[in-house]
Amino acid sequence: MKMPPELGRHSSGFLLVTLIGRPNAGKSTLVNVIAGWKVSITSSRPSTTRRSQYAKKDLGELEVVFVDTPGMHQPKSELGKKMAQHTEDALDGADVIMLVFDASRPATQGDRIVMARAMKELAASRGRSCALRIVVNKIDKISKAATVQALAAYYNLAKDTAKSVAKGLDGRAPQGTTKGAADVVPPVPRARSVISQYDIEIFPVSALKGAGVTELMESLAYSGSSPTLQPAVEQAPVSRPDAIYSLLPISQGWDTLQSPVPDISQEYYVAELVREQVLRRVADELPYSVACRIAEWHPPYIACDIVVERKSQKAIILGKGGTRLRDIGIGARNSLPAGTYLDLAVKVVPHWQDTPEMFEQMGY
Numbered sequence: 001m002k003m004p005p006e007l008g009r010h011s012s013g014f015l016l017v018t019l020i021g022r023p024n025a026g027k028s029t030l031v032n033v034i035a036g037w038k039v040s041i042t043s044s045r046p047s048t049t050r051r052s053q054y055a056k057k058d059l060g061e062l063e064v065v066f067v068d069t070p071g072m073h074q075p076k077s078e079l080g081k082k083m084a085q086h087t088e089d090a091l092d093g094a095d096v097i098m099l100v101f102d103a104s105r106p107a108t109q110g111d112r113i114v115m116a117r118a119m120k121e122l123a124a125s126r127g128r129s130c131a132l133r134i135v136v137n138k139i140d141k142i143s144k145a146a147t148v149q150a151l152a153a154y155y156n157l158a159k160d161t162a163k164s165v166a167k168g169l170d171g172r173a174p175q176g177t178t179k180g181a182a183d184v185v186p187p188v189p190r191a192r193s194v195i196s197q198y199d200i201e202i203f204p205v206s207a208l209k210g211a212g213v214t215e216l217m218e219s220l221a222y223s224g225s226s227p228t229l230q231p232a233v234e235q236a237p238v239s240r241p242d243a244i245y246s247l248l249p250i251s252q253g254w255d256t257l258q259s260p261v262p263d264i265s266q267e268y269y270v271a272e273l274v275r276e277q278v279l280r281r282v283a284d285e286l287p288y289s290v291a292c293r294i295a296e297w298h299p300p301y302i303a304c305d306i307v308v309e310r311k312s313q314k315a316i317i318l319g320k321g322g323t324r325l326r327d328i329g330i331g332a333r334n335s336l337p338a339g340t341y342l343d344l345a346v347k348v349v350p351h352w353q354d355t356p357e358m359f360e361q362m363g364y
């Protein structure tokens with residue numbers, strides 16, 4: 001995975017933790033609570049996160065970089081394909097995959113696909129020892145008994161998936177002796193015992209309330225010190241500007257902020273804050289069609305375009321007499337330094353989601 005240089009491996013006690021899961025499972029909420037600041041915007045709309053976002057956290061001696069990723073879904077646009085690519089890139093080289101499920105609703109086929117993707121990564125990583133942490137999230141929405149049931153269900157799903165992935169990888173049934181693929185793919189452990197061969201743990205969590213997060217972090221610290229998870233030692237020490245960490249949240253005032261880092265520029269972050277306010281105020285399919293981009297950047301003066309795909313959508317964003325747009329502006333300004341002048345405009349750009357030059361310019 002291409003990581004911003006600021007976040008490279010700096011010591012032997014370094015872990016790259018990639019969060020994956022279905023849209024809306026609570027990945028971004030979890031990363032934010034772990035980091036202690038708003039790394040990614042969140043919303044009740046699926047597919048809120050559109051690119052990978054990084055957060056660094058020291059856990060004792062261990063340096064951990066958490067990567068929030070777009071939710072895994074069947075892409076319906078070029079943007080959707082790019083989002084899926086971001087997630088795939090973030091899986092590449094992960095020391096720990098943190099698989100987030102929404103326990104407040106039954107597991108779906110989509111959840112099974114995500115589990116299979118994680119297991120394949122685990123199986124393929126033999127030798128570099130990738131660990132899996134399964135997060136059964138949103139337990140504040142369900143009873144204790146339902147939480148226990150969900151933990152058992154996801155553990156069984158992990159076990160069954162591990163078996164079928166092992167079978168698929170070595171091309172033979174768990175106890176079979178079929179020749180062929182086994183010659184080209186390194187042998188995997190016997191499928192029955194596959195799950196016990198891996199470093200897998202499962203945690204009940206409420207990212208929203210912060211419950212279970214400490215235990216989850218403790219399990220990472222343990223992985224980092226375990227000999228099977230010793231990451232590569234960086235040969236040359238890399239200087240570490242702390243820009244990304246002090247950059248956000250934007251609270252101290254524009255003049256005290258550091259220069260943008262390549263990963264999350266201030267511009268992108270502010271555009272995201274505006275998009276978050278839009279997502280809070282519109283319903284149905286509209287969130288997929290909304291993007292935000294900075295049109296002028298002279299803090300404290302900032303002009304931001306809210307981009308939609310159709311004229312009818314523009315009318316929705318504006319609201320009656322422009323009231324919705326005004327509320328979006330008020331909401332976004334609340335997260336920005338006092339004195340920020342945020343100039344919002346709504347622009348119609350048909351098919352931006354299927355125009356890579358366009359959405360790549362927006363930072364997705």
Ligand SMILES: Nc1nc2c(ncn2[C@@H]2O[C@H](COP(=O)(O)OP(=O)(O)OP(=O)(O)O)[C@@H](O)[C@H]2O)c(=O)[nH]1
Binds near residue numbers: 024138205
């Ligand atoms: N009740 C409850 N709600 C949660 C919890 N975690 C997240 N949510 C809510 O679930 C919704 C989705 O959360 P996000 O963090 O944006 O989910 P995500 O997995 O990042 O979603 P995408 O970016 O779309 O893939 C938001 O409305 C969150 O407030 C939780 O532990 N409990």
Ligand SMILES: [Mg+2]
Binds near residue numbers: 027048049068070
């Ligand atoms: Mg997200």
